[in-house]
Amino acid sequence: MQTKELTEILEKAVARSAENEKEVAIAFSGGLDSATIAKIGMQKFGAKLIAMGVEGSHDLAAAREAADELGLPLYEVVLDERKILQDYEVCYKMMPGTLTDVELMVGAYECCKKAQELGCKIILFGSGAEENFIGYQKYYNRFSKGEDLQKILNKEIETLPSRDLKRTCAIAGHFGIKAAFPFMDKELVKEVASVPVEKRMGTVEMKKPLLRKIAKSLGVPKCAYERPKKAMQYGSDIHRILLRHAKAKNIEFWDARAPFVYE
Template sequence: MILQLSELINRAVEQTLEDRVAISFSGGVDSTVIASVAKKHADVELFTAGAEGSPDMLCAEKVATELGLQLNRVLLDENIAMDAYAKCHSMLKLDLLKLGILVPVYCVAQAAVKKGHSVLLFGSGAEELFVGYERYYLYKEEGKDLESLLKDEFRTLPQRDIGWIKKVCRNCGLEARFPFYNKDLAEVMFSVPLEERMDDRELKKGVLREAAKVLGAPKTALMRKKKAMQYGSGVHKMLIRRADEINRAYPALLSRPL
């Protein structure tokens, strides 16, 4: 099954490539497996946005070196993050937590455009396919119909994360593509028993990590735990420190008081 999965991932990534392509990169397993495949078929540049010394920045630097790929570091501070937040808010009227995810997306997209890229790849869809969130394990323990929930969350990604990322990137002047949001890949993964997809609660996405190993992903990425973009980049901390300013500017859009 792992060999079949690695072949499907290889094909899914290939289908999203141009001769030259940018990848939103954190050094985690999702973006690393995309980069591991893409570099065999295209001219690839990696882009990471975050605070100096943030988990994403440190891991991305190490894994990019191991992959032998160029990493473009987009360093963020509070003022840059707040400016990006305002830009994202003008495009999408979402709450702070959701906009916090899009701040590094916006900054990476801007950097990729400046380097002449027209396509930017993201790892969205991997969490739903490979059961990557802790809340999924909690849902299962609570007796919820996790299989149906996963399928529904995957199906509706274009109305949520993928749709938001596409809009931000389109406003920046490039196209966002998502190798994991792939019909063939979904058909195979949703036929795999949940127990097999959930056999590694510590690292999560064990099946993907095994396929990534076959595809040549470095061990550093294979062993990295999931960290959401707004946390791994350090953006969430920056926005929290500016909570009063955000409360005044966007009072109706907070999901909860800060």
């Protein structure tokens, strides 16, 4: 499978996810995944980039830089401790889980809320990029042990809709909108899986080389396609603030989520 063919399939995936809406929100961190969706989306619909995080956080700074290079307006949600703690309580009541489960919901909560305010019916998330393009360190760890990584990735992708995506969709539904995930498009998943895992693996610092190559070919800003992965809860500073208040707010931070929760 050539990069050009995968690029065309990803373009179709983004278009399908938008469902012919004229204006579509994109949860935007300024990183590889969201910037790639944004670059494709801006040619197909009115892309509304939504970034959230604590002022001074990695994600807000990265989103501002990437949005500026894309030439797209950025709709910011600047979080503070009070808002993060309030959102955590709302999300936990909606769907209890580990700290990792719920802090991811907090980020989605603020993005979906802003999307609704902007009048968008659909918001796109980059979920699925790590599983398809091998972006998590846990995959490298398993591969180094000689395990069948593609079999593991298949299971990750198969169960993702009942895990993180289920939570994101619940949040979107709470605001009367729909969450969509271009990287989970069936055609894209199938074709990416046909690429040997060795060709999808990069260095520890720069994972997902195949997606970076696709992004570069699309004209995604260099600041985005060369940016190392930083998970949303860390890049936005949500995790740091929740840990600080964990004891007082009875946040069950000691229940760490297992790397492979279905095992």
